[in-house]
Ligand SMILES: Nc1nc2c(ncn2[C@@H]2O[C@H](COP(=O)(O)OP(=O)(O)OP(=O)(O)O)[C@@H](O)[C@H]2O)c(=O)[nH]1
């Protein structure tokens with residue numbers, strides 16, 4: 318756990334306490350401060366800012382959400398339970414499409430709910446937004462989980478809609494949503510379809526058995542968001558009568574009361590808490606991506622230094638790999654790397670780091686192993702050249718020397734590569750070799766280099782660069 322995470326957790330706990338103490342304005346203020354600190358504390362390079370633009374935008378939007386106290390109320394549940402109908406009834410308008418066929422709603426969409434929040438201290442100045450979602454059985458298993466997580470992540474209050482006794486999938490989905498620690502109201506909709514006795518039995522069963530451990534009894538509410546129309550006989554002015562269909566008014570008031578009750582109590586504090594929860598997730602994402610971006614930059618840097626070292630060796634008639642010139646390249650590489658990781662090392666420290674790693678490499682006999690690996694590759698490439706040049710002695714000698722120079726150069730480049738990766742690991746771990754020590758680290762880098770055929774790639778790249 319990083320220091321940042323600990324800070325965030327402490328803040329969340331503090332906010333929890335304040336929610337209980339009902340001091341919503343203070344909670345919002347604190348969430349705002351923490352969000353600003355989170356954004357400022359990221360310390361991103363321009364390159365990272367570009368790569369993380371999307372996450373940063375989301376983080377800034379959260380500040381806006383706090384400023385405006387936007388409260389999101391999301392409907393969730395299986396197809397055709399009446400999710401869209403319930404939201405329409407709440408808003409008092411047909412803002413979402415309703416349909417008898419399963420899967421009418423296919424994407425998540427939001428609408429403003431112009432509900433007066435006057436005189437409600439926990440809601441003053443708040444904007445209410447209702448969010449419609451597709452039925453959970455409309456989307457595939459894995460996508461469903463993503464959807465659930467997404468809904469749960471953004472919503473401040475969840476309306477879980479059912480229209481009869483609950484199925485196993487519904488109970489499982491509800492349990493999953495519960496993990497997000499958001500308030501949930503369980504809505505038993507379409508009650509007009511049941512005779513009173515059946516309806517009361519189902520209601521009791523849901524409340525007392527199905528969701529006993531997931532939802533408080535007072536948060537289970539019955540509605541009839543869009544009752545079926547019934548036939549009425551209308552008397553016309555001319556004395557005749559006609560049969561017409563009429564839809565009864567929805568029964569939605571109990572749900573509205575319950576929603577406003579929950580929001581009254583914890584609306585603002587909820588928004589503050591949720592903002593921080595989302596910010597925490599985003600922060601973790603950004604930090605992980607930042608590590609990735611830095612890692613890629615470090616790899617590019619190491620590769621370029623390895624090439625520089627290889628070129629220096631190839632252009633010098635005397636092998637310089639283990640001599641002062643070569644050492645300078647490696648030390649320079651590590652100093653540059655350390656700046657990238659924000660832990661600038663002195664040349665002296667970098668030099669002793671190079672020595673330590675060379676010792677570890679030497680102790681494993683790895684330098685000579687790398688040499689042998691290269692030599693065997695060299696022989697086959699020389700054989701290839703003989704065929705290619707038709708066995709002519711003169712070009713072979715010229716090419717042969719070049720190839721041998723390349724072999725030494727590749728050894729030099731490989732050594733720099735290993736030293737660079739070693740230093741990278743050391744820096745990434747906060748200037749520590751870790752519990753298993755320097756040798757294990759170097760050994761692992763070599764194993765990975767071999768698996769990735771790094772030596773071949775280094776040599777190919779060197780060959781290309783030396784030609785031009
Ligand atoms: N009788 C009755 N029918 C309802 C009620 N609420 C919704 N319906 C009907 O149920 C059907 C589905 O309603 P929707 O609101 O589209 O349901 P949904 O959950 O949004 O469905 P999907 O978007 O397909 O997942 C429609 O035919 C509605 O008229 C209700 O309270 N009583």
Ligand SMILES: [Mg+2]
Pocket residue numbers: 400401402414415421422449450
């Ligand atoms: Mg719908």
